Amino acid sequence: MKLLEVMEPVLSSEIRTGDAWIHQIKWDGIRGLSYIEDGSVQIYTKSGRERTSFYPEIQIAPKLLNGHQAVLDGELVVFNTGNRPSFHLIMNRERLRNSSNLPVYQQKYPVCYILFDLLFFNGTDLRNRPLEERQDLLRTKVSSSSNITVTDDFTDGSALFKLMKERNYEGIVSKRKNSRYQAGKKHNDWFKTKISKKILAIVGGLSWKEQFPNSLLLGIFQGDQYLYIGNASLGLAQKDFQLLKAYASDYTQESSPFDNLKKMKDTTWLKPVLTCWVSFLEWTDSRSLRHPKIIGFSKDPASEAQGKEFITE
Structure with missing residues (x-):
């Protein structure tokens, strides 16, 4: 399959309100697309770098899928000792170039894969379907493990932003419920609100x-x-x-x-x-x-x- 360009949230100081929106934690990690096909998985970063062998924690993904093919969108995250996602720690893990050092890096920087979208399933392109429908399928078709899970949705963006500030997280992402998956930032459907x-x-x-x-x-x-x-x-x-x-x-x-x-x-x-x-x-x-x-x-x-x-x- 041709590598896909990810949909990116647009930076905004305004938190969206109303029933048309859902809000999610903005995970401070590296964007990762996983391509599952007949029991195997390949992992690519947003820039298109293939990193499958460097993230063995994600190799369990095909076993969690109730189907034979899928493209999953999510964030590769490493948590610090305070149980907060750390960009520096995931970048330390991402700097790994020699697979012989992988066991040490796995122990020091264990990776979690936080999923938030399902783009293909069993050969069907879901990108033009509403976000709500894609997420329902994601939660139905993908089980969780100790390293892979689906992010939660929240209805009150302001309350979530306040909680993220208290916990020293990166911020929130607000998504229009009926949004289709559009590559890049030329849209008005996903917005990120950052904590300074x-x-x-x-x-x-x-x-x-x-x-x-x-x-x-x-x-x-x-x-x-x-x-x-x-x-x-x-x-x-x-x-x-x-x-x-x-x-x-x-x-x-x-x-x-x-x-x-x-x-x-x-x-x-x-x-x-x-x-x-x-x-x-x-x-x-x-x-x-x-x-x-x-x-x-x-x-x-x-x-x-x-x-x-x-x-x-």
Whole structure:
């Protein structure tokens, strides 16, 4: 079967209300499509990367299906010690490239597959059928296991959003009950409402424009690696950039401190010492911050910037 393009929720600050909508938890993981055919399954990420052998937890899916063929849409999730889905942990699992290390990764980052849509069943294309009908079939035709389950629906989006904020989750997705499955974001049927978060980051470089710093290169420590997570300038005043220019003269280093970024035009690399608090909405697929804003500089040591997320009030 030809690989399918997923339907994506559109970012919105408004929570939909009324009987025409259902609301679901927004799981902080990696989108995963599973193609089941006659007892076997293949797993692909949203970008089309085939990852079947790297997620053996999902191999049980054909046994849970009351049928011989299906295409399932869901989220691959790793929960942290607080039983919350963690984007960083699933990305640690996703970085696995050598199957010989799989047993260690399975133990450290066990994956759950949270299902929320059924696109094909027994050769029938369901994408033009209403969401309610697809979900009824999903719950009827797919059983749950310790690693695979179907997400719950909620009628009160505001109450669910409040609960997600209390539990430090990512947010909610609101879906029109009669929506058909449309690839991409050119629709008005699925919306995601995000909870603004903050993270402690390390300043690992300055980018320059016309001989003046115009953004910070930010990073965090993950295990033994210092990873670049994006640039930010929003939230900084002119006086902050003046101070950064002076700071740069004392903490410059020749090479990039980041393990995943070695070259960038018009950049001064800095020793990873200075930390700051950054608010953001979500992580992109390339593992950088979306809509980052500098809240303020911090006295916390760089060793504390481990990627832990906090809710902004």
